[in-house]
Amino acid sequence: MSNPFAGQWTYRSFLNNPALTDGDPKKLEALLFAEGVWTVEDTTNETFMGELSFGANAVMDLKGLITHGHGRPDHVHIAGSGRPGTSTQDYFYDYDGSLTERWPNGVSQVPAITGSVIRMKPHNGEPAGLVASFICVKST
Template sequence: MNVTDLTGTYTYRSFLDLPDPVDDFNRLRFAQAQLELTAVPDGTVSGELILSDPGEQPLIVMDVTGKASASSRVSFTLSGRGRPPIADFHYEYDGGILPHWEAGVGQRVVLAGTVLRAEPHGGAPAGQTASFLAVRREGA
C-alpha cells in the first residue's frame, strides 16, 4: 500500500464518542460530508471537505492539507480550514486506511480516525473530539 491510495472521493461521517448505547443513532452524528483527497508520492495530501444536503449545492467547504506515510498501513494527518462564510472553522484529523480482508466481499477503501475541533466557532468550544469513517465512493 502507498500514500497515493488515499486519492479519491469519500462519503465522510463523524460520530460523537458517547460511551452509552443510544436509542436513536442520529444522537451520535457529528457531521456528514463529501471528502475529496489527492495524495502524491511524497506524502503531501490536499483536498476539500464539502458539507451539503444531498443533491444540493455545497453549503460550506473546508480546505484540507496534510501529510501521509506508509509502512504496513497508510496513515495521515490533515488540517481543515473553512472558507467563507465559515473561515473560523479549524479541525485536525488523524487517521489511516483500514485493512482489507483477503476473503472480504464487496469491501471498499475506508478511512478511520479521530477529529478535533482545534478552534472555537459559532459558540462551539475548541477541544471537541469525534471519531470518523470515510468510505470511498464507486469509481473514485
C-alpha cells in the first residue's frame, strides 16, 4: 500500500469535556460524539479519499491531503461532506489527524489515527464550531 491511511478503520469521536466520569458507564457514554466506519482508498499520492459511514443512509464523503512525516508520523487534513440524498446531506466537518507513533517495544500494537474534528456548518439545530477529539483504530 502506498497510502498509510488506506484500509478500514473504526472511528470514534468524543466531546472534549474534562470532567472525570468516575467510571460511570452513563457518563462515559455521554462523551461519545459519533461512531462509525472510516474507509480510505489506497491512493498513490498525497490525496486522501474515503468515506465515513454511520449506517446505510448516513454516509459522509471524505477528501483531503496527506503530509508525509519524514521520520515522524504521517498527517492528514480532511474535509468531510454529507452525501446528497442521505440523512447526512447537511453535514460539513473538517478532520485533522496523525498516525500514532509505532512503539519499538509495543506488544500487539494496532495502527491508530488520533486528531480533532470541527463542525463547519450548522445542522439539525446544532451550531457550527463544535470541536471533538477522535480516534480511528485500523480494522482491516
